[in-house]
Amino acid sequence: xxxxxxxxxxxxxxxxxxxxxxxxxxxxxxFALAKTNTHNYAYALITNKELLKxxxxxxxxxxxxxxxxxxxxxxxxxxxxxxxxxxxxxxxxALFELxxxxxxxxxxxxxxxFTCSGVYPTRFxxxxxxNKLKAYWENIRTGQILQDLRESCRICENFVxxxxxxxxxxxxxxxxxxxILLIKTEKGKNFLEDKSGQLIEADLELKKIENMxxxxxxxxxxxxxxxxxxxxGIKGLTxxxxxxxxxxxxxxxxxxxxCKLCYFxxxxxxxxxxxxxxxxxxxxxxxxxxxxxxxxxxxxxxVGITCVGCGMCSDACPTxxxxxxxxxxTAEHVQQLxxxxxxxxxxxxxxLSTFNKKEFEEVED
Amino acid sequence: xxxxxxxxxxxxxxxxxxxxxxxxxxxxxxAILVPTRVPSGESFVYLLIKDKNxxxxxxxxxxxxxxxxxRALRELTRLGKxxxxxxxxxxxxxxxxxxxxxxxxxxNLENISFxxxxxxxxxILKDYINDPEKxxxxxxxxxxxxxxxxxxxxxxxxxxxxxxxxxxxIHIGKIGMKENGVIIVPLSTQSNELLSKIDIECTQETTEWxxxxxxxxxxxxxxxxxxxxxxxGNVSGMENLNNxxxxxINCHNCMRVCPICYCRQCFFDSSDEVRIxxxxxxxxxxxxxxxxxxxxxIFFHLGRMSHMGxxxxxxxxCEDACPMxxxxxxxxxxxxxELQKMFNYIPGRDREEQIPVLIYKEDELHEYEDMExxx
Amino acid sequence: MTEDSLPRIVGxxxxxxxxxxxxxxGVSRLKMPASLVPIRVMCSSRVNPLFVLxxxxxxxxxxxxxxxxxxxxxxxxGNYYTRRRFALTQKIFKELGLEADRIRLxxxxxxxxxxxxxxxxxxxxxxxxxxxxxxxxxxxx
Numbered sequence: 001x002x003x004x005x006x007x008x009x010x011x012x013x014x015x016x017x018x019x020x021x022x023x024x025x026x027x028x029x030x031f032a033l034a035k036t037n038t039h040n041y042a043y044a045l046i047t048n049k050e051l052l053k054x055x056x057x058x059x060x061x062x063x064x065x066x067x068x069x070x071x072x073x074x075x076x077x078x079x080x081x082x083x084x085x086x087x088x089x090x091x092x093x094a095l096f097e098l099x100x101x102x103x104x105x106x107x108x109x110x111x112x113x114f115t116c117s118g119v120y121p122t123r124f125x126x127x128x129x130x131n132k133l134k135a136y137w138e139n140i141r142t143g144q145i146l147q148d149l150r151e152s153c154r155i156c157e158n159f160v161x162x163x164x165x166x167x168x169x170x171x172x173x174x175x176x177x178x179x180i181l182l183i184k185t186e187k188g189k190n191f192l193e194d195k196s197g198q199l200i201e202a203d204l205e206l207k208k209i210e211n212m213x214x215x216x217x218x219x220x221x222x223x224x225x226x227x228x229x230x231x232x233g234i235k236g237l238t239x240x241x242x243x244x245x246x247x248x249x250x251x252x253x254x255x256x257x258x259c260k261l262c263y264f265x266x267x268x269x270x271x272x273x274x275x276x277x278x279x280x281x282x283x284x285x286x287x288x289x290x291x292x293x294x295x296x297x298x299x300x301x302x303v304g305i306t307c308v309g310c311g312m313c314s315d316a317c318p319t320x321x322x323x324x325x326x327x328x329x330t331a332e333h334v335q336q337l338x339x340x341x342x343x344x345x346x347x348x349x350x351x352l353s354t355f356n357k358k359e360f361e362e363v364e365d
Numbered sequence: 366x367x368x369x370x371x372x373x374x375x376x377x378x379x380x381x382x383x384x385x386x387x388x389x390x391x392x393x394x395x396a397i398l399v400p401t402r403v404p405s406g407e408s409f410v411y412l413l414i415k416d417k418n419x420x421x422x423x424x425x426x427x428x429x430x431x432x433x434x435x436r437a438l439r440e441l442t443r444l445g446k447x448x449x450x451x452x453x454x455x456x457x458x459x460x461x462x463x464x465x466x467x468x469x470x471x472x473n474l475e476n477i478s479f480x481x482x483x484x485x486x487x488x489i490l491k492d493y494i495n496d497p498e499k500x501x502x503x504x505x506x507x508x509x510x511x512x513x514x515x516x517x518x519x520x521x522x523x524x525x526x527x528x529x530x531x532x533x534x535i536h537i538g539k540i541g542m543k544e545n546g547v548i549i550v551p552l553s554t555q556s557n558e559l560l561s562k563i564d565i566e567c568t569q570e571t572t573e574w575x576x577x578x579x580x581x582x583x584x585x586x587x588x589x590x591x592x593x594x595x596x597x598g599n600v601s602g603m604e605n606l607n608n609x610x611x612x613x614i615n616c617h618n619c620m621r622v623c624p625i626c627y628c629r630q631c632f633f634d635s636s637d638e639v640r641i642x643x644x645x646x647x648x649x650x651x652x653x654x655x656x657x658x659x660x661x662x663i664f665f666h667l668g669r670m671s672h673m674g675x676x677x678x679x680x681x682x683c684e685d686a687c688p689m690x691x692x693x694x695x696x697x698x699x700x701x702x703e704l705q706k707m708f709n710y711i712p713g714r715d716r717e718e719q720i721p722v723l724i725y726k727e728d729e730l731h732e733y734e735d736m737e738x739x740x
Numbered sequence: 741m742t743e744d745s746l747p748r749i750v751g752x753x754x755x756x757x758x759x760x761x762x763x764x765x766g767v768s769r770l771k772m773p774a775s776l777v778p779i780r781v782m783c784s785s786r787v788n789p790l791f792v793l794x795x796x797x798x799x800x801x802x803x804x805x806x807x808x809x810x811x812x813x814x815x816x817x818g819n820y821y822t823r824r825r826f827a828l829t830q831k832i833f834k835e836l837g838l839e840a841d842r843i844r845l846x847x848x849x850x851x852x853x854x855x856x857x858x859x860x861x862x863x864x865x866x867x868x869x870x871x872x873x874x875x876x877x878x879x880x881x
Binding site: 238334 | 789790793794797798799810811817820821823824825826827828829830831832834835836837838839844845846847859874875876877878879880881
């Protein structure tokens with residue numbers, strides 16, 4: 001596959017690419033992570049090329065899942081000016097799911113992504129992660145899994161952005177002056193057609209990717225085995241969600257939980273006092289706020305099939321409930337049931353919005 | 366004000382449980398809403414308890430406030446009054462929040478009575494959940510000295526930690542009392558009669574307790590002034606505000622856990638704010654060269670402040686729930702204090718007092734308007 | 741046998757087939773245990789998986805979702821969606837250690853009064869051997 005070789009650091013290489021797209025009027029904007037403060041980072045839509053110096057696409061943080069943000073941007077209409085979107089693979093997958101759910105539009109978006117080594121918990125941003133970067137890049141080079149990364153990243157198998165138009169290869173690289181940008185799609189080619197500079201032949205660093213993937217799978221096996229969700233039962237669920245303060249941050253942070261008004265916040269989920277008094281008579285006592293387990297398992301039923309495993313839920317939980325681990329482990333079983341990987345292909349339907357006439361005969365009678 | 370002093374060898378919580386049990390046994394209340402430790406032990410939730418055997422498991426004054434009591438009561442009575450007579454055992458700020466919500470028609474106070482407890486403050490939720498054992502031990506000292514380093518900032522500057530401005534029916538006092546002393550104070554004639562039915566005759570003087578409160582109040586007021594004057598410099602002007610909220614990830618958790626923020630769907634999560642055309646975002650970006658996503662972070666915080674600031678209780682639930690440790694309660698309390706002073710209003714102080722923004726006087730606030738002829 | 745020792749089943753009956761099947765069982769004077777609390781829905785696909793979960797968490801001993809046989813749906817293909825949702829819900833129940841045997845999906849046509857009785861009777865017997873749903877007594881939900 002054709003690739004662009006830029007003798008710069010990864011972030012600078014992406015900046016140079018975007019700058020040239022700007023200058024050749026191929027794009028009118030960039031959507032990427034940018035530095036907003038001494039050690040704060042946030043996604044931004046940038047239309048002035050002078051401000052491109054602020055973008056930091058590879059900074060290992062995910063203050064919000066960009067899929068959710070791009071759905072905000074394109075919910076009503078596609079962008080009319082082409083923009084380059086620099087996001088991580090799970091954010092791209094989330095966006096694809098949201099497009100299937102008619103919450104976003106892909107037109108005029110050029111996707112730039114990279115083989116992802118994961119991000120730190122967003123809380124690390126409070127004290128700044130600058131001093132972590134050296135260790136982060138060192139581990140990318142040696143192909144190790146950093147233990148203080150988000151759990152979701154440590155166990156992620158889908159870290160290659162298959163759907164991106166341009167892929168920066170990072171796996172096994174160090175933060176050095178040699179960046180390879182693979183031009184994966186026709187669309188990518190079109191955007192780069194008259195770009196001057198050295199085009200080479202290159203491919204994904206397959207061996208290193210496989211190496212990393214097998215390490216992550218081992219890690220996943222370990223993490224999933226540690227949390228024995230299959231033994232939870234109602235006792236286990238009430239224990240693990242016991243400290244839930246019903247803030248619903250997990251749903252707010254979740255990219256695929258797109259309802260403006262969640263069922264569990266709507267009037268449908270409110271009870272009259274007489275209903276609660278009936279429960280009181282039945283059980284001797286009632287927990288208030290109610291429906292903690294109902295909310296979590298209910299949300300799992302609603303979005304488990306489209307869970308992209310980004311880990312935003314655990315990140316946002318103020319009482320550090322392992323929401324991600326419970327969700328992702330269960331979701332994986334559900335997704336296997338339908339042989340579905342969320343966000344893998346744009347034309348693959350979400351299993352619950354389609355059917356085969358002959359299937360699942362074991363559940364019916 | 367009269368009260369009844371009892372001594373409890375096993376601490377404040379045990380003493381309160383005794384009272385709750387007798388109230389339930391005598392049928393004076395049908396059920397009790399009271400914090401209880403969760404089965405896994407690292408947190409507390411509100412339980413509405415009818416079975417008197419379950420009272421033993423409750424913790425009337427827990428070391429943390431994971432769920433603001435008014436939220437629990439709101440869920441119970443939002444759609445109408447209860448048919449059962451219920452006693453809510455709460456911290457003073459939770460009682461005030463409940464009363465404030467009743468003015469907003471989100472809580473129905475018919476059949477509801479309140480027992481408030483002298484509050485030493487609560488620990489930071491995240492700290493406690495990480496090491497409940499350590500903080501349970503620390504809490505024993507906090508209950509003794511009414512002082513502690515690990516108390517939440519909002520509690521450190523709270524000046525309504527006892528019966529002051531709290532329209533409860535029964536108050537349990539501890540501040541300034543000698544070792545093991547607990548004082549039961551009925552705050553109305555009805556509750557006086559109620560207590561006498563469980564053989565608690567409230568005839569003793571309350572001077573010891575009142576002196577204790579006065580001393581504590583002085584200290585807390587000092588803390589408050591100091592904190593506010595420090596804060597003032599940090600949040601004035603757009604740049605400072607932006608820095609103050611720079612860690613915000615727009616999860617809106619502060620709003621979700623706020624007892625006063627009762628809207629099912631917040632304006633800032635509604636179509637008006639969420640369904641915006643791409644072109645709109647684009648033109649905003651072009652004005653400045655770029656725009657942060659999600660947008661409107663400051664709009665959310667200041668907007669929320671303008672919506673509920675006048676009713677802000679200062680309970681600090683917002684700060685506890687912030688996954689990014691933004692010291693949000695402090696700035697809200699600071700602004701709320703200013704707003705409430707404008708109308709000489711203390712939220713939740715009085716059941717009859719109306720929320721200032723829901724009423725008006727014809728002759729007021731002239732300093733904010735302009736009626737003169739222009740020269 | 742007293743009413744109390746019978747399991748409680750919350751049944752979602754599709755208006756076009758299963759409810760009519762239940763009706764036929766009634767007019768044919770067929771006998772079955774009085775364990776079913778029927779709820780009529782326009783189609784089995786109207787049953788949000790949350791209904792099933794909520795009934796389960798509220799302490800129902802069994803939850804029965806019924807509808808037209810595949811291919812016979814009044815709305816062409818509603819029950820195919822039901823089957824997928826049910827498979828998903830059951831999977832999640834299993835993966836979280838919840839008693840998945842308490843939920844059941846059965847196709848019963850308007851002419852199958854006898855089958856309706858058989859399904860309810862069999863399900864009731866199965867639930868009896870499982871015992872009461874212990875969630876009924878759970879406080880910290």
